[in-house]
Amino acid sequence: MPIASLDEITARIGTQIGVSDWIAIDQARIDEFAEATEDRQFIHVDPEAAGKTMFGGTIAHGFLTLSLLSRMAADVMLVPANTKMAVNYGLNRVRFIAPVPEGSRIRGTFTLANIEERGDGQFLMHHNVLVEIEGSDKTALTADWIGLLVL
Template sequence: MPVASFEEIQSRIGTEIGVSDWIPIDQQAIDTFADVTGDHQFIHVDPEAAAKTPFGGTVAHGFLTLSLLSQMAAGVMLIPPTIRMAVNYGFEKIRFIAPV
């Protein structure tokens, strides 16, 4: 994680701080997430049935996408040098506006 002073972090409020690397999501990852969460809705785990939907194939779970935010943020999140530990405080106004 990039290190930055509190002042630098404060000056960047409202600006883009970076873009993460791409994270490939294959059907095996989707199926594993379905097994862990118990969400086996066909749109996620049945490629044949999902192909007949407007999406044209399976769609990753919204919460699978959300669960990757920690990994995506790790490379771009600015951390003050005096911080030894941080916790995820949560998110506000999360919406799944496009299929993945």
């Protein structure tokens, strides 16, 4: 995660703080997520059956795409040098807008929406996140994500 002072981070409220690297969504990743979550619906794990649907092939679980926000955030989220930990606090809004086809790549664009001081060196960092699919004009996912930063 990029390092910045709390004042520098606060000055970025309302602005885009960065765009993550691309992440490949292949069948192996989809299958591993299906096993971990026990969500083995055919549109995710059966290429032949999924090929006969409107998707034309398997698609990533929406929650797989959502779970990759942590990976994407590691590329762009700003944190002070004296950060003890940063943890998920929650989501205010998530929308799965377009399916992510197997074989595609996704990346996240992060905008710092707000920072709330909670006291004792704790801050809630609110980010608006948009996940795009490479080569598509459709957004895969949008989320209002909150992280707890402990300094």
